[in-house]
Amino acid sequence: MTARIVVLGGGVGGTLVSNLLARKLSRSAAEITVVDATGRHIYQPGWLYVPFGLEKPENLVKRERSLLSRKVRLVVDRVVKIDADARRVVLAEGAPLEYDYLVVAAGARLAPEAVPGYEEAAHNFYNAENALRLRAALYGFGGGTVVVGVADIPYKCPPAPLEFTFMLEDYLKQRGLRDRTKIVYLSPLNRVFTIETVSQMVTPLLEERGVEYRLFFNTESIDPVAKVVRSMEGEEEQYDLLVLVPPHRGAPVVVESGLGDQQGWLPTDRETLQVKGRPEIYALGDATDLPVSKSGSAAHFQAKVVADRIADAVHGKQPAAKYDGHVLCFLETGYGQATQLAFDYEHPPQPPRPSRFYHYEKMLFNRTYWYIVPRGIV
Amino acid sequence: MAVPEGISISKEIDARGSFCPGPLMELIRGVKSVQVGEVVSVLSSDPGSARDIPAWVQKAGHEFVGTFQEEGYTRFVVRKTR
Structure with a gap:
């Protein structure tokens, strides 16, 4: 049969x-x-x-x-x-x-309607259309406060908002806008990244680059008129440009x-x-x-x-x-560097120091994905 | 140690072995998905949870019902209060 x-x-x-x-x-x-x-x-x-x-x-x-x-x-x-x-x-x-x-x-489905104000106010890079809209918004950006975070839990690719923050800082410097821009990274947890070892590695990088961060900030709503994002922990943050990973649903x-x-x-x-x-x-x-x-x-x-x-x-x-x-994945830390996270149910990740090597490995994977992953070569 | 009688758990999340997104993120997700007054429990094998979870529960203003040690893992129980 x-x-x-x-x-x-x-x-x-x-x-x-x-x-x-x-x-x-x-x-x-x-x-x-x-x-x-x-x-x-x-x-x-x-x-x-x-x-x-x-x-x-x-x-x-x-x-x-x-x-x-x-x-x-x-x-x-x-x-x-x-x-x-x-x-x-x-x-x-x-x-x-x-x-x-x-x-x-x-x-998963992107569910922007799940957070009040999200659709009117927030940018993201979680589909092609939104990523292009954000590209245009960044291109037209002349300075101010950029707030980066997540709108809801769970979401695809936990390192993505942190990677975006590092890459944004690098991008604004190249565009000559860094001096005129405050970057604020919102973390839902009591550290900047869920994995403690990774957090210990990247927190000094954020500090060196003058990126402010707020901890225990779980987005509850956005006020597009006042340009304020509010958390379920009772805090708020003012923005000129808001980049939040959208809510996800099954x-x-x-x-x-x-x-x-x-x-x-x-x-x-x-x-x-x-x-x-x-x-x-x-x-x-x-x-x-x-x-x-x-x-x-x-x-x-x-x-x-x-x-x-x-x-x-x-x-x-x-x-x-x-x-x-x-799970095996990469985390971009800006300036052409990245680290790598490998873990399973029994073994926590032991990330190496960020270097060009892991960035190039990620770039190589991005290019060769089509030939090696769907066919089961790796 | 068992969860006391009279505590009825509405949602239990098995986050043992979760490094990313991790037990606290799973708990926050769980708390968001239940109604005020309901109780969420998360199972964690991460020693850091003993610090992380009560800290968030306090910050977010929910009620920390307790920590219950099981064989090889810990059960954290939280009541959503707002």
């Missing part, structure tokens, strides 16, 4: 899991279908560079078909509902798809199918990556409620586990692969 495997989402996780399954399973053993609403694959980490004119959005997109194995069928359509009891996925246009195994790699299909928690994240087993109570459904990447960073890196390592487990099950074996919480 041919196993029907349906994968929702053509991002890092969905594409890699499909290609790995295509490699592990013969055509007679499995029929693999990816459903993606746009048919375009976006390399999201590249958006960080767009506001500074260091990257163009068109370089960050490729056709999903071009990244998938020929053994994988791509359906470009919107998923309306997962009918988990009937093991069926309902599409907006096409016929429903029945599955034996479902992989939900549907990512994919609409997860919410509408009644499978997610209050914010739409899928309750997922931290090791097997199976959706709780639904062993035939796997979740990976941003869609899960796991306590690991919402990042392409987490999706990348999780995809290998999901592919191993489904392939074993199709072959009639007991799945053994387990996700150990592994």
